[in-house]
Amino acid sequence: MEQLSMMPARVRIASELRKAIYAGEFKSGDELSLTEVAEKLGISRTPVREAFQELEAEGLITLRMNRGAVVNTIDRKFIRDTFEMRRLLEAEAVIRAAKNGMETESLLQRLYHLRDHIAEVSRKDYEKLNQDIHSAIWDAADNQRLRKYLLEMWNGPSVAGSPEEILEHYRNSTFEHISILQFIRDGMAAEARQAMELHITRSMANMLRCYPETEKEKE
Numbered sequence: 001m002e003q004l005s006m007m008p009a010r011v012r013i014a015s016e017l018r019k020a021i022y023a024g025e026f027k028s029g030d031e032l033s034l035t036e037v038a039e040k041l042g043i044s045r046t047p048v049r050e051a052f053q054e055l056e057a058e059g060l061i062t063l064r065m066n067r068g069a070v071v072n073t074i075d076r077k078f079i080r081d082t083f084e085m086r087r088l089l090e091a092e093a094v095i096r097a098a099k100n101g102m103e104t105e106s107l108l109q110r111l112y113h114l115r116d117h118i119a120e121v122s123r124k125d126y127e128k129l130n131q132d133i134h135s136a137i138w139d140a141a142d143n144q145r146l147r148k149y150l151l152e153m154w155n156g157p158s159v160a161g162s163p164e165e166i167l168e169h170y171r172n173s174t175f176e177h178i179s180i181l182q183f184i185r186d187g188m189a190a191e192a193r194q195a196m197e198l199h200i201t202r203s204m205a206n207m208l209r210c211y212p213e214t215e216k217e218k219e
Helices: 009-022 034-041 045-058 076-099 105-116 123-141 144-153 163-185 189-208
Strands: 061-063 069-071
Touching (some): 045 061, 045 069, 076 163, 076 189, 105 123, 105 163, 123 163, 163 189
Antiparallel strands (some): 061 069
């Protein structure tokens, strides 16, 4: 079964662009050049084109003939809808992983080490462990369609802000991952589901901070 760390280039590129759009690094109306993205990543244009097609299908960008793409307007409802769907799917995956007796010890040992050295962790190392945890849960759920849907929604760590805010996210996420895996290890499916739901909800809140509240939400 394909591991996320070995995912196709188009999926990896789509994930990075998706995360950048969610975090507001690319804003509504910004143009994305297929050639520039390919050159920046040091890859051919083909997987970038495929990633663009995937993002257009999600409503994140609009393709332009021979001109790359333009970022669509992304609002708080779009973010909520996306993360609410991911929360439903991740919750189901973690229930299945707990019931299927997922092996967790190696991931927990990596998390304990990260917890004790959180101030020293690099973004690359954190993202790799984050991917490995979620990917392992999807695999243990043993449902190819469920895994496919989650892979297509993957955007990596849902964090933006100052270095201090990012470090705080790493710290909170590490403790959340430990709780999730410990519940899975102990066969506590309901508790694992609740912990995962809280984890995804906090990730959603992190992304929503990039978008101003509507007047209705302020009331």
